[in-house]
Structure formats: structure tokens, C-alpha cells
Amino acid sequence: MSENELIERIKDRNPNEPEFLQAVEEVISSVSKVLKKHPEYHQLRILERMAEPERLISFRVNWLDDEGNVQVNRGFRVQMNSALGPYKGGLRFHPSVNQSILKFLAFEQIFKNALTGLPLGGGKGGSDFNPKGKSDNEIMRFCQAFMSELFRHIGHFTDVPAGDIGVGSREIGYMFGAYKKLQNDFTGVLTGKGPKWGGSAIRPEATGYGLVYFAENMLKSVDKEIKGKSCIVSGAGNVAQFTLEKLIQLGAKPVTVSDSGGFIYDEDGIDEEKLEHIKHIKNVSRGRISEYTEKYSNAEYTEVNSDDDFNPLWQTKAECVFPCATQNEINEKDAKHLTDNKIILLAEGANMPCTAEAIDVLQESKVLYSPGKASNAGGVGVSGLEMTQNRMGVYWTREEVDEKLKGIMKRIHDDCLETVETYELSDHNYMEAANIHGFLKVAEAMKAQGVV
CATH class of the missing domain: 3.40.50.10860 (Leucine Dehydrogenase, chain A, domain 1)
Structure with missing residues (x-):
């Protein structure tokens, strides 16, 4: 067939x-x-x-x-x-x-x-x-x-x-x-539990932190660094919040955050104080991101119409892009706006946030592009570590788990680049490399286990 x-x-x-x-x-x-x-x-x-x-x-x-x-x-x-x-x-x-x-x-x-x-x-x-x-x-x-x-x-x-x-x-x-x-x-049948009753340190942070660690490795592979880079982040939930947090810690300059109603653009950059305000709006008061401008009047809020064929968020000028909201939030027209603005990297924090047509645009423009199955794997990586800790009956410190998370994201990145070389893929084709490497592991296991 x-x-x-x-x-x-x-x-x-x-x-x-x-x-x-x-x-x-x-x-x-x-x-x-x-x-x-x-x-x-x-x-x-x-x-x-x-x-x-x-x-x-x-x-x-x-x-x-x-x-x-x-x-x-x-x-x-x-x-x-x-x-x-x-x-x-x-x-x-x-x-x-x-x-x-x-x-x-x-x-x-x-x-x-x-x-x-x-x-x-x-x-x-x-x-x-x-x-x-x-x-x-x-x-x-x-x-x-x-x-x-x-x-x-x-x-x-x-x-x-x-x-x-x-x-x-x-x-x-x-x-x-x-x-x-x-x-x-009482068994570890769910992950994401509270750290005082069976959960792992930095599980809530893991997807966002891992996303930034993966992007950091992508930039290092072309002799660049995340420090000082202006960044677009979409979403305002858990993944977006901890993506912002890690970007700030590493010296990057995130300038956007969004929800289903629209987005804010803060030309001065979102710092730790502003991030705490975002967390309060979304986690405590369950409010809308538009409230950000009530405290930080220099920022601009743009309402987004879901019926439009593009999202003005993706017209923002920046160097690195982290879509962290939902599937298919970046279409072909959005991708063209991003590449017209000369972005150098797009790493997916959400699952499949780019349409197939958008991915084609990104890859044709030679943007460093990573699919979510590679760059947002930090969450399930730390969930796996939580399962291990539950089975062993021991709990690692925040620092220990963070180091293991960094190691997981570096290994995924390095495995992708090795697959690019092995299968003679186009330069830095993380999408095909991630699909091939993951497919081979599962295919070999299925082959070994017979037709069941």
C-alpha cells in the first residue's frame, strides 16, 4: 500500500x-x-x-x-x-x-x-x-x-x-x-499531584520551562543565544506563564501574552513584576488579559476577531515565537506575517498550533522551527519522573528535577539533529527528525512484540 x-x-x-x-x-x-x-x-x-x-x-x-x-x-x-x-x-x-x-x-x-x-x-x-x-x-x-x-x-x-x-x-x-x-x-495513577501528596517538584512549570530549554538548544546549534531576544508568547495559561518566567530568567524580552479575547503588547517587555500581575489576573481573579493595561498603561491591548483570516498578534515584530495557546492558532497568512518580520525561531508550546500550510511557510523561509512533540515534551517528561518517584517512594528536590528536565530536552534536541544527519534531511528539519526518531522507537517495539 x-x-x-x-x-x-x-x-x-x-x-x-x-x-x-x-x-x-x-x-x-x-x-x-x-x-x-x-x-x-x-x-x-x-x-x-x-x-x-x-x-x-x-x-x-x-x-x-x-x-x-x-x-x-x-x-x-x-x-x-x-x-x-x-x-x-x-x-x-x-x-x-x-x-x-x-x-x-x-x-x-x-x-x-x-x-x-x-x-x-x-x-x-x-x-x-x-x-x-x-x-x-x-x-x-x-x-x-x-x-x-x-x-x-x-x-x-x-x-x-x-x-x-x-x-x-x-x-x-x-x-x-x-x-x-x-x-x-494510594498509587501514582495521576500525575500533576500536589507536591505534598505525591507530586513532583516543578511539574506545573515543566512544559513552559522545557519549551525554553529546547529553544535555547536550537539557538546554540547556530551559535546564537536566547539572552536579549524579543519574544512573542501566545496564551495566558500554565504553559504561557512558565514560558514567560523562564524567558525572563534567561534574559530574554517577552513582549506579548494573549487569551481568547485578544492580546497585549508591551514594548518595554514583560518582567517578573508584570508576570506576577498576569498570574494574578488569570489564576486568582480568573479575569481577562485586557486588565493588564489597567495597571501598565504603556502596554497596548488589541481585540481579536475569530472570524478574521489572520491574527494581528502574529504581526508583532520579534525574533523568537512561542505559540502556547491551542491547535491551529497560526495559519498560512499568520506565518507569512511572522517570516516577513524576520523571526529566527518558532518553537511550539501548544499541541499542533501551526497549520500544515503555516509549517510549509516557516520551513521554506529557513526559520528554526520545532514541532510541539519535541519542544513541549517537558511536561510529560516530568510526569514520567513523577511516576518514577512514586514507584521508588522517594522525592527529588526542585534543583534535581530541573536538571533532569534540562537533560531530557537536550537529549530530544540532540536526537533530532542526529536523525537529520542519519536520514540526510534538510538542515535543522526538527519536524521530520522528531517524527522519524519517535516513529522508529515505537515501530521497533511493536515489531518485537508481534501482531497483538
Whole structure:
């Protein structure tokens, strides 16, 4: 079966799932050189098996709101691939959650987890429940109802979920408490736990910190440094906040932050004091990023219309770009605005924030571009370290975990560059290299384990 025939077969089997098909097509197009060297992967239908979840669980979640009304949501867990270890991937609570989005995230997670070098399979889950505007008691009741079904499908050596959009330490705590009561067992079945009851140091910071560490390695590979570079950061959630924090610590100059309503541009740069104000707006008062200008009047707020065919955020002049909000937030026109402004680096903090057309623009312009499966792997990397600490019954210091995180991100970067050389890819083609390196690890494990 040719690559085009395989893509068409997967499209036929997965209609109306654009995000999932986008992720699959990217990987299939990247690994063509591998398939020529390893015809046995065709025979074993490795790619087709990777694109089919080992298990896809959908369930109803009933819960009571504060007025005593019954609410009904839909829950999911996509257990995509366990060739390298137990399923590992976050839970997302957001109205946009559907089967296509979770399958795309689970598929990406296979390769991201493989790149970390840790024994982790790929999975993802969540619900169309929206935590925004809900009381703490409503969120607790929903999490308990969600776990009352999910608990039977997960386990310490089976499937270890974590947090994602809409699922932070509060939600993880409520779900862990429910799991512990249902199973009568205190095990590390969820990661992202509080550091005082089984969690790891710097787990909340890990994705943002790891993203900047990866970018630092990218720049070093061309004899540049992050210090002094002006940076665009999108998003205002956990990943964006800790990306900003690490950029500031390393002497870079972040100038933007955004939410679904618009973005702020601060020509003077966002420093530690301003970042604390952003954290207060988003984490404490649950406000909008537009409130930033009420305290820092020199900054500009621009409202964004989702119906427009471009986002003015990406017209901001800067040298380095860190999209940390959501999938497909940068389209072809946005990418052209970025390259017209001579950016030198774009490292993805969100999962698949660039459309396929945007990636083509970036690569044609020779921008240093890294896909999320490589540059945002720090979160799952530290989740894997949390699992290790839980199993060992020991806990490492913040400094120890940070050093291990730096090592994971450097290893992923170096593995990508080695793959570029081995497979004679175009210079610094991190996307194809990440896909190939991750694919090979999983493919070899699947081959060794037989057709199961």
C-alpha cells in the first residue's frame, strides 16, 4: 500500500476528524525515507496500526450543579499505543473536546513520549465539561462523577493520566481523591499531584520551562543565544506563564501574552513584576488579559476577531515565537506575517498550533522551527519522573528535577539533529527528525512484540 493509499484509507475510516487526520498526514509524510529502508514496516502495517487506537472509551458523566439540576457531559479516554509503556497523556476539560481532537492529541502523544526516552505509551482523554464559571463544589462533583467511570480503565502500570487545558492541580486533586476512595489504593495513577501528596517538584512549570530549554538548544546549534531576544508568547495559561518566567530568567524580552479575547503588547517587555500581575489576573481573579493595561498603561491591548483570516498578534515584530495557546492558532497568512518580520525561531508550546500550510511557510523561509512533540515534551517528561518517584517512594528536590528536565530536552534536541544527519534531511528539519526518531522507537517495539 502506497503512502497516498494509506492516507486515503485512514481518511475513509475516520471521517469528519480533521485534527486527527492533520496529525496523521504529517507523520506519514515525514517517515517516507524510513519506510524505504524498512519495508517490513509496510508488511506489518505499523503506521496503520499506530493510527488506530488500541482502545477508545466514551462514557456519560452525570452530575448535579449548585441549584440541584442534573447536568450531562460526555467523557473520553483514548488509549492509543502502549508499545513503550503504560498509556500516558493529559485530560482536557473544554467545550471543544470531541473524539477528533482527543485522537489527534493521543496520536501526537505517542511520538512525544517516545522522544523523552522514558517508558511511556500514548493516550489522551477529557470531557466537553467547561470549568469556567463553575463553583469549586460543582467542579469537585463533576471530577468525582468523571472518575467514577474512568477509574476502571486506568492504573499505575496501565494508564496514568495528567492535566491539560481546564485540568490543573485542583481538578487532579479531586479526581485523585475519588480514585483513592473507589480503589482503596494510594498509587501514582495521576500525575500533576500536589507536591505534598505525591507530586513532583516543578511539574506545573515543566512544559513552559522545557519549551525554553529546547529553544535555547536550537539557538546554540547556530551559535546564537536566547539572552536579549524579543519574544512573542501566545496564551495566558500554565504553559504561557512558565514560558514567560523562564524567558525572563534567561534574559530574554517577552513582549506579548494573549487569551481568547485578544492580546497585549508591551514594548518595554514583560518582567517578573508584570508576570506576577498576569498570574494574578488569570489564576486568582480568573479575569481577562485586557486588565493588564489597567495597571501598565504603556502596554497596548488589541481585540481579536475569530472570524478574521489572520491574527494581528502574529504581526508583532520579534525574533523568537512561542505559540502556547491551542491547535491551529497560526495559519498560512499568520506565518507569512511572522517570516516577513524576520523571526529566527518558532518553537511550539501548544499541541499542533501551526497549520500544515503555516509549517510549509516557516520551513521554506529557513526559520528554526520545532514541532510541539519535541519542544513541549517537558511536561510529560516530568510526569514520567513523577511516576518514577512514586514507584521508588522517594522525592527529588526542585534543583534535581530541573536538571533532569534540562537533560531530557537536550537529549530530544540532540536526537533530532542526529536523525537529520542519519536520514540526510534538510538542515535543522526538527519536524521530520522528531517524527522519524519517535516513529522508529515505537515501530521497533511493536515489531518485537508481534501482531497483538
